[in-house]
Amino acid sequence: MSSLNIAIAGAGIGGLTAAIALHRAGHNVTVFEQSKAFLRVGADINLTPNAVRALDGLGVGPAVRIPAARPTHRISRLWDSGEETSRLEMSDAAEQKYGAPQLTIHRADLLAALADVFPPEQVQFGKRAEHVVQTADGIELCFKDGSRHVTDLLIGADGIHSVVRNALFGDEQPRFTGVVAYRAVVPAERVAHVPNIQAFTKWWGPTPQSQIVTFPLNQGREIFIFATTAQDSWHEESWTSAGDADELRSHYQDFHPDARALLDACNEVLKTALYERDPLPFWSKGSMTLLGDACHPMMPFMAQGAGQAIEDAVVLARYLQDLTSTAQITDALQAYQQARLQRTSQIQIGSRGNQWLKDGGNADWVYGYDAWAVPMPNVA
Numbered sequence: 001m002s003s004l005n006i007a008i009a010g011a012g013i014g015g016l017t018a019a020i021a022l023h024r025a026g027h028n029v030t031v032f033e034q035s036k037a038f039l040r041v042g043a044d045i046n047l048t049p050n051a052v053r054a055l056d057g058l059g060v061g062p063a064v065r066i067p068a069a070r071p072t073h074r075i076s077r078l079w080d081s082g083e084e085t086s087r088l089e090m091s092d093a094a095e096q097k098y099g100a101p102q103l104t105i106h107r108a109d110l111l112a113a114l115a116d117v118f119p120p121e122q123v124q125f126g127k128r129a130e131h132v133v134q135t136a137d138g139i140e141l142c143f144k145d146g147s148r149h150v151t152d153l154l155i156g157a158d159g160i161h162s163v164v165r166n167a168l169f170g171d172e173q174p175r176f177t178g179v180v181a182y183r184a185v186v187p188a189e190r191v192a193h194v195p196n197i198q199a200f201t202k203w204w205g206p207t208p209q210s211q212i213v214t215f216p217l218n219q220g221r222e223i224f225i226f227a228t229t230a231q232d233s234w235h236e237e238s239w240t241s242a243g244d245a246d247e248l249r250s251h252y253q254d255f256h257p258d259a260r261a262l263l264d265a266c267n268e269v270l271k272t273a274l275y276e277r278d279p280l281p282f283w284s285k286g287s288m289t290l291l292g293d294a295c296h297p298m299m300p301f302m303a304q305g306a307g308q309a310i311e312d313a314v315v316l317a318r319y320l321q322d323l324t325s326t327a328q329i330t331d332a333l334q335a336y337q338q339a340r341l342q343r344t345s346q347i348q349i350g351s352r353g354n355q356w357l358k359d360g361g362n363a364d365w366v367y368g369y370d371a372w373a374v375p376m377p378n379v380a
Contacts (some may be wrong), residue, residue: 003027004323007141007151009129009164011038013045013107014292014309015157016114020058021317023118030149031118032141034128034158038115040108043183043239043300044217044224046200047105049098050369051307054314056100057372063113068103069216071200076358079205079212082256086360090200098367102200104215104224110306129158132167132288138326139287152326153333154288155316157309160275162294168285174275174297179209180231181274181300182248184266185222191265194258197223200303203259205229205252208354211301212252212259225262226300227252228274235273243271274299276352279345284333287326291316296344301354304347304366314371315339335377343369 004027008015011033023029047055047064055061076086088094090102115123128144132154139154156164160174191197198220203212209230217224229251248271249263276297283295292309319336323329347366350356357363 004320004326004329005138005152006030006155006320007032007139007149007153008155008157009141009162010156010158010294011035011111011115011123011125012157012159012292012309013110013114013306014313015155016111016118017055017058017310017313018155018157018291018317019122020060020114020118021314022320023122025317025321027320029122030151031123032127032129032143032149033123033125036126038108038111040106043226044104044106044185045110045306046215046303047103047110048303048307049094049100049102049367050371051310052100052103053098054310054371057314058117060113060117061100063116064103064105064110067109067218068105069198069218069220070101071104071198071215073196073199074102074357074363075196075199075201077201077203077256077258079203079210079255079259082258085204086357088357088363094367099370104200104217106217107306129163132164134286152287153320153329156288156290156294157292157313158294160277160293160297162290164288165283165290165294168283168288168290169280174277176235177274177276177299178230178232179228179274179299180234180271182225182227182243182269182271184225184245184248184269185217186225186265186267188216188221188223191223191262194261203255204358205255208301210251211354212255212262213303214262223262225266227263228300234271236271237273237275239270239272241271243269245269279348280341282337282341284337287329287333289316289333289336296348298348298351299354300351302347302351302356302366304351308344308347311369311371312340312344315374318372318376339374339376
C-alpha cells in the first residue's frame with residue numbers, strides 16, 4: 001500500500017492541523033466532528049511563537065495573520081501595587097528571535113484558516129463518536145447515529161472528554177480544579193487609557209488561582225479579558241454560558257485601578273469552570289494515539305493549550321509522513337509519543353503551578369521549540 005487510511009476524531013485546532021499535514025503527505029484522511037458545522041464558540045487564543053512557526057510550516061501563517069493581533073510585549077504586573085515584574089518584547093522582536101511573532105486570535109478565525117486548506121468533503125460533521133472497537137480489519141469507530149467507520153489508524157483529537165482516550169484507558173472523568181474563568185471582549189477605545197493595552201498583560205493575583213489576563217484581538221481593535229478565581233460552587237464547563245459582570249468585578253475589588261478599569265469596561269461576560277487531568281504515562285497503543293487536550297489538557301496559565309496541540313499534530317505528521325504499511329504504525333506512534341511526552345508533561349505541570357515568568361526568566365524553552373525541526377530518531 002502506498003498510503004494509510006487515517007481517521008481523526010475532532011475537527012478542532014489540533015485535529016485540523018494534523019489532517020492538513022497528513023493529507024499533504026499523501027495519506028487518506030477523514031475527520032469526524034460532533035458539531036454540525038464549525039461554530040464561532042470557544043476562547044480567544046494566544047499563539048506564541050512556537051505555535052505560529054508550526055502553522056507557518058503548514059503554509060497557513062499568512063491567513064492566520066490577517067485577522068490576528070500582534071501583542072507588543074508580554075508583561076507581568078502585581079495585582080495590588082501594579083508593579084511590573086517582567087517584560088518580554090514580542091511582535092517584531094519575537095519574530096527576529098524565534099522566527100515567528102506572537103499572535104492573538106479568535107478560535108473561529110484560526111479554525112477558518114485551517115479549514116480553508118483542507119478538502120471540505122473529508123470532514124464529516126454531526127459525527128459524535130461513542131466507542132471504538134479493534135477488529136481484524138482495523139479500528140472501527142462507532143457513532144451515535146449508528147454509522148461506523150473502519151480505519152488503519154485513529155487519532156483522538158477530541159478534547160478533554162475524549163472517546164478515544166476512554167478506549168485506551170477506560171472511562172474516566174477530568175477533575176474540577178476549583179477555578180472558574182470569566183471571558184469578555186471589549187472595544188479597544190473603551191480601555192485605551194489603560195497602559196500597554198496592546199500588550200499581553202498578566203495581572204498576578206494574591207493566589208495562584210486569581211489572575212487577570214488581557215491581550216488585543218482583531219488587529220488590535222478589540223481587547224480580550226480573561227479572569228480566573230477560586231470558586232467551588234460553579235462546576236459548569238461551557239464556553240457559551242453567560243456570567244455576571246458585577247459578579248466578575250466583585251472578585252477583584254482590591255486589584256490595582258488599571259486592572260479594575262479593564263473589568264469596568266465589561267458589559268457582557270461568559271463564565272466556565274476549568275477542568276484538568278494529570279499527565280499520562282503513555283498515550284499511544286497499537287494503531288491509536290491522542291493529541292492535544294485528549295492527552296494533556298492543561299490550565300490556561302502558560303497559554304500553551306492550543307500551541308501544544310499544534311506541535312503534537314506537526315510532530316505526529318512527521319513520524320507518519322513516510323509510512324507505507326500498517327505494520328509500521330505502532331512503532332511510529334510510540335516514537336511520536338516519546339518525542340512529545342516530556343515536554344507536554346512539563347508544560348502541563350507548569351501551567352498548574354502558575355508561576356511561569358511571574359518574576360522574569362527565560363521563555364526560550366517554550367517559545368523556541370520548532371516542531372518541524374526537532375530531531376526525530378529513526379522509526380523501525
